[in-house]
Amino acid sequence: MPPLIDHTTHFIAGRWSAPDTATFPDRNPFTDEVVAQVAAGTRQHAQAAIDAAHAAFPAWAAMPPGQRQRLFLAAADIVERRAEDFVRLLAAETGTASGFARFQIRWSVDLLRQAAGWGYRPAGDVLRSDTPGRFAMAVRKPLGVVAGFAPWNGAFCLAWRTVVLPMAFGNTMVLKPSEEAPLSAGLVLAEVLEEAGFPAGTFNVVTHGPGDAGPIADAFFESPHVRSINFTGSSATGRMLAERAGRALKRIVLELGGYNPLLVLDDADLDLAVNTTAFGAFFHQGQICMNTRKVLVDRSIADAFVEKLAAKTRSLPMGDPAAPGTVIGPLINDRALAQVRQRVDEAVALGARVVTGGRANGRVYEPTILVDVPATAPVSCEETFGPVLIVQPVDNPEQAMSEALATPYGLCAGILTRDAQRGLALAERFDCGMVHINGATMAGEPAMPNGGVKDSGWGRSGHYAIEDFTEVRLTTLTQGALQYPV
Template identity: 40%
Template sequence: MNGFKGLLINGREVPSSSEQRFENMSPTTGSSFLQVAAGTVKDAISAVEAASAALAVWGNVSFVERRQVLLKAAEILESRRKEHRMTFALETGGVASWADMNVTEAASTLREAAGLASAAIGEMLPSHDPRTINVARRTPAGVVLAIVPWNAPLVLATRSVAIALAVGNTVVIRPSEEAPLTAGYLLAEALTEAGIPDGVVNVVSSAPGQGRNLIAAMVEHPAVRRVVFIGSTPVGRSIAELAGRNLKSAVMELGGKNPTVVRADADLKLWTPALAFSSFVNAGQVCMATDRIIVHESRAAELQERLASHAKAMVVGDPREADTEVGPLINQKAADSYTRQIADAVHHGARLLTGGLDIDGLYARPVVLAGVSPKAAVYYEESFAPIVSIYPVANDDEAVALANDSEFGLIGSVISADLHAAQELAKRLKVGAVHVNGPSVGDEPHVPFGGLAASGFGRLGGFESVRTFTEERTFYLHGYDN
């Protein structure tokens, strides 16, 4: 793949106002495979203004037309599944199954949003005056700014904007500089081809390290009424603070230190592949990935042996190869964090059950740690890498206490043959979502998703997003003859 990708503003692909470009570096090959326009603050403002102008059109078309566009865009994404596999492999290092999941989930999210285009967004309210009818009506909020990460880029871009579009808003997507195609342009192109009017969807990419001022200018623009950010907690804090100062509603889907609790009655032979999946899928670069496996002490040795053996056998390599299970980390910063956390854990007494510091460039082997000290960084930091730690506990109370010993609260999982006991334990986990007898990585587009505490606030998905992306207005209709 070679060439140039320009900004998408008001339905047209245009170069940056500065005419600057940046190289889209591939973690798979270590070289650039595409040049991308490096947007400026001026470009960002142009995109917001285009989206604002398009509100008059998109906000007033029939929900039937909005539904048709979203459904057609879903079909377009699916029709290009094989092409998107290569883009994912080159841009993010994602293997074919990860690319396919992104396409499938993005299409499902668009279809779910299409169904919500006709959602009831108002209600009749009583009045003390029999000749007055009070109506509470929800109308489009305005321009939505979506700041999209690189790790599950197509899914998260779609989750950020699909329902917003369904109920009549317009959007500006600022994709991660690590994945501008998969975190923004692929979705925008499908929507454009599906017939969405000019200016309804805009994409402004920015060069690595140059996004702060561009994002701030958009958050502060009066036309932007909603901000969606999916990414790290430190960056999310700064964007939420900026949105709050400007009285903008925001949804923050941030980091996690996700626990999976394995009770003594669990079938470890059955569940080891699922535990490996939730720990190492996409090289562990998933906000929902399991960082900590908390297991009853009577089963700890068996689980350590089984998971280490499974992890050691996983194929790490070029994501373009069909048998590859774990591709590269996204960049050198991620690789440095991986080696730092492992070395620090070992320094504080942890045992490496498999994997190690012998990383091959960005290609990191899955690591299973035991005996991790609370003094180690990996005990409390999000790994965002193929690293999982196993902690033995004596009972459910200890498991809950350890699982909740974190500033994060995104997602968790409980594995047990006793469904009632598992459900009771799940209720005690301080996270936004819990899987009972399922891996921590997984959600559904019609179910609201989001975290607690340092994992963010607000929810994306389902009817909750209809409320998120609309404003409630009250109309007092006087003079009716009942």
């Protein structure tokens, strides 16, 4: 098979590093074949990338918005042109079936094109002063160097989100992709931005081997040049990084895990509910932070809903993510498979019943529906990164809301009802970052303020990210002599 990308080494200061650096094998989660030998970075590589980004920052921040706009639009065109290459790469490196791969590519192109115009947004405000003769301005300025952690699960689009939001507002970037997706969450972005003509040092990528993220993170948190951290990943890791950011007095944006409920009210369209649930729960094998984890369905329609959902679930094609039509591909690695198996086995041991699924063929785990799951089962309250869904009948919307709110997470939720006012009233009661009425829990668009609260993190994406990746500077000009009390 020909190489999936041209480069597998670090990209620092506009150059690809020497090929004799230490490497590690990047493996296909479905076949276990080696996709590429990728550079295993050290703290020294990370520091070199930080230094390059710091040196490039003044010119990038001062670049006219029209010039930056042309670069982002060029990058979007390149991604669009290379779409089929990236579909193949995502299947080989992350087990992503073509449906989700194409979604990620389209989403990334849209993000690049929308962000291209963000440099033209108003950069601040003129303020009124109580002091006669004083002119005051609050002006938004980019922070400087932003260090990004990109995950493997939505590798391509989430890496672009990690990069584009800070850079569109004038910051420079150092990106550390997950060791499970160093190509599609890191190095291919460097290829695209290099071809698009981004200045050297504005964007840098440092990869690392399995279990070796620590020294890279140390460089990020200990360098005075890094002004902000942009992290997408688990809540447990996010909490540790937030503690480090607090000690270092660095800003941090956290897009973390979720335990996302879907309410199916008694007036919901049953077919819509089934299709929405199957998509929300099982898309990308349940390995997306916004996947539906629990359905709270009105008891009057619960039996019919479960029967139809089980039939739909059994019909989902499973297997090789590179094969046309595959919906359910492999879990990312053996650890992920073991956790899913453990969570299902624990639930069954505590009295849960498997309606469908519950078995694995290699790393491909069947989409699984559980009922009668006790509240003490970990799968009932902790994020399980796999194709496992709990269905729980409820007597009324009040009980549904009580169950839905009983979680430390606060990422997203869904409500299915024919009554818009009823849906809006329930949506107001959720303590989460996103609520979708008559849509799946996964409904993010590039311009929308996606993000969570509580254990699901803080910060927002889209053009709302200006709050996270700029700071406000007050400048005053006083005409005439002031009278001071000394």
